[in-house]
Amino acid sequence: RLTTDLFAFCRDEMPAWNTISVSGYHIREAGSTAVQEVAFTFANAVAYVEAAVKRGMAVDEFAPRVSFFFNSHNNFFEEIAKFRAARRLWARIMRDRFGAKDPASLRLRFHTQTAGSMLTAQQPEDNVVRVAYQALAAVLGGTQSLHTNSYDEALNLPSEGSVRVALRTQQLIAHETRVANTVDPLGGSYFVEWLTDRIEEKVEEYLKKIDEMGGAVRAIELGFMQKEIHDSAYKYQKMVESGELSVVGVNKYQLDEPTPGAGFEPDPEIERTQRRRLSAFRAARGVEWKDALAALSSAAAGRPPTDRAASGGASVEGASIGGSGSRPENLFPHVLACVRARATLGEICDTLRALWGEYRPGN
Numbered sequence: 001r002l003t004t005d006l007f008a009f010c011r012d013e014m015p016a017w018n019t020i021s022v023s024g025y026h027i028r029e030a031g032s033t034a035v036q037e038v039a040f041t042f043a044n045a046v047a048y049v050e051a052a053v054k055r056g057m058a059v060d061e062f063a064p065r066v067s068f069f070f071n072s073h074n075n076f077f078e079e080i081a082k083f084r085a086a087r088r089l090w091a092r093i094m095r096d097r098f099g100a101k102d103p104a105s106l107r108l109r110f111h112t113q114t115a116g117s118m119l120t121a122q123q124p125e126d127n128v129v130r131v132a133y134q135a136l137a138a139v140l141g142g143t144q145s146l147h148t149n150s151y152d153e154a155l156n157l158p159s160e161g162s163v164r165v166a167l168r169t170q171q172l173i174a175h176e177t178r179v180a181n182t183v184d185p186l187g188g189s190y191f192v193e194w195l196t197d198r199i200e201e202k203v204e205e206y207l208k209k210i211d212e213m214g215g216a217v218r219a220i221e222l223g224f225m226q227k228e229i230h231d232s233a234y235k236y237q238k239m240v241e242s243g244e245l246s247v248v249g250v251n252k253y254q255l256d257e258p259t260p261g262a263g264f265e266p267d268p269e270i271e272r273t274q275r276r277r278l279s280a281f282r283a284a285r286g287v288e289w290k291d292a293l294a295a296l297s298s299a300a301a302g303r304p305p306t307d308r309a310a311s312g313g314a315s316v317e318g319a320s321i322g323g324s325g326s327r328p329e330n331l332f333p334h335v336l337a338c339v340r341a342r343a344t345l346g347e348i349c350d351t352l353r354a355l356w357g358e359y360r361p362g363n
Helices: 002-013 025-029 034-055 059-065 076-097 126-141 160-177 190-213 216-221 224-242 268-284 288-301 305-310 332-340 345-356
Strands: 020-023 066-072 110-114 145-147
Touching (some): 034 066, 034 190, 034 216, 034 224, 076 110, 110 126, 126 160, 332 345
Parallel strands (some): 066 110, 110 145
16 A cells, blocks of 8 residues: 555656665575566566556556666676566566556666675675676666675675775776666677576566466465575575585685674764754654644544544645545655654654554464
8 A cells, every 4th residue: 555655646746756666685685596586576566566557547657667676696697687687577567467558667777786695704805896796797787776885794884995995896887897888788699698588588487476376465475485585595505505606705715814803883972862863853843743643543544534634633735635435545645744743754654553563474
């Protein structure tokens, strides 16, 4: 409901806003393969699109503002092929499955972050090279934006110097290699084209299997995605520990010197200062935030606006939020009203948790 409310609100009020970033990054960081990363991300995206269409939205009203977030891992050519396959697949899903007509609905607009799980605490300087080729793979695969990890993140929060190296890595790729001057620069390579086709085929097999289960939500409830990721992570770790898969500095070309300790520690005063700021913020506000949260709670529970008015609920500025028929009203004008009334993010989330609870995986 929150996602489809967001789609509808942004369609009417913020048409240039990227409404959602459907993430595969955490899936890959948990241990999935490249194929699983794309397949499970797209299965989730399909569930969002289906929910919005079922709500009554035309696909071309919201699909151009859907974006994605992927991981760039160690296998250089596989990652490039993964991004290329994903771009082709998403266009076909939107055109053939949902009947999208707007070319913008077919575009896979995605952000990429290099693989944090591939950073090593041993010989951390090696991570500079890892991050560089992971970033290059993302650029060659067509990413629209990029995050490069800092080389010391396996040890601690990144230092200012390591952050600068990560930034310079992007800038060197952008300004000196000139690889971003060409669209799809590896298109036509027999190996990259074969690998792209192969990944696309395997992703489609997963999507078909998930559809047969009843969709992404059901696949998650059944534990299917979780088990697939767990099995892949276990297999990868066994390959590293057996030496079948080489990790420089970890199981190959090790040094006798000890692993360096943390080089950056945040100042504890930062937390104390923030706690004081939050306390002062709460002490200075009136009671409007309570009324706004009550109105949000009523809307989330499905009670009509007239009932809330009778109980002194807060008014909402901006977009129309009146419910029509049995369709629940959009929650985002209420969320914004809470923010204007100086309710905190935690208070807003707690209000919804009190009604809806939190997801707990089954056994």
